[in-house]
Amino acid sequence: MTIKASDPERASNRVKTPLYVVIHRSTKVAARAKPKSDSTAPYDRFVDWKQHFARIYQNEPEKYQRLVAAEDRTGELASRVEELATAGSRIVDIGAGTGRLTLGLCRPGNEIHGIDKEAAMLDIARGRLEACGGQWQLSVADARELPIATGWADAAIAGWVFGHFTEWHPDDWEQELDKAIAEMDRVVRPEGIEVVIDTLGTGTTEPKAPNQALAEYHLRLEDRGFERTVLRTDYEFDSVEESIELLDWFFGLGDWARRHNNKRIPEYTGWWERTTSNQARGG
């Protein structure tokens, strides 16, 4: 079941000098002193995002699952996933994590291949998929080198994965993103569906990229033919205390959550979609 372990970006435990990375369109990355914090904006507190998220995915998959279990209380994301599950039977879930999308796609008649670079995340997914009515397989692998035959899939989806390239490869995230898109394109058959999901803001009143690097990433997706749909994916936690705990832990939004003082948290998510015939193949 496990095909390949590939982990080129495993983070060290060294804590770096705080830097805030600003990316300008068509220019190299400039690392700057962190600007004055806007305390209502997500992504404003943690400074070493690479280590922060790598540690979570390697060591705290259960807590990650607690967080995402509270998300999408509007059901807007679930209904898009449901549509995708019926649009094709062979589906690849890239960066499957603890299996939130994988589980939504897995149904009788479907064959789902979930891949993730962190075995710990897939261990949680595996337990959750046991009851799924479809066929499924999970592999530890990198999004830029999928262990899947060319044209195998009717559809592929990558949820909250490719945005990490802006933190993990600040100097050349564009090339890494293009490699991942090219791999997605390779494994999906002609006329198939390709979906990328990413954040448009947690704790915000309007949909927008939480930082400039992610805004550039969204534009690059759109340059490659992905069309954006905005989804409302609010969280609802069991209590205000839980919202403070989990938003602080993942997004660094504890202070904001304390002031917000509500177990319901507004959130926007982008769903970018294209068909394989919709763009120049190879991204």
Ligand SMILES: C[S@@+](CC[C@H](N)C(=O)[O-])C[C@H]1O[C@@H](n2cnc3c(N)ncnc32)[C@H](O)[C@@H]1O
């Ligand atoms: C925010 S989580 C999203 C998980 C899942 N898609 C979901 O909807 O909850 C990001 C996941 O992407 C994985 N990931 C990050 N970079 C990756 C890469 N280059 N190749 C494969 N997986 C990657 C992480 O290990 C993590 O499980």
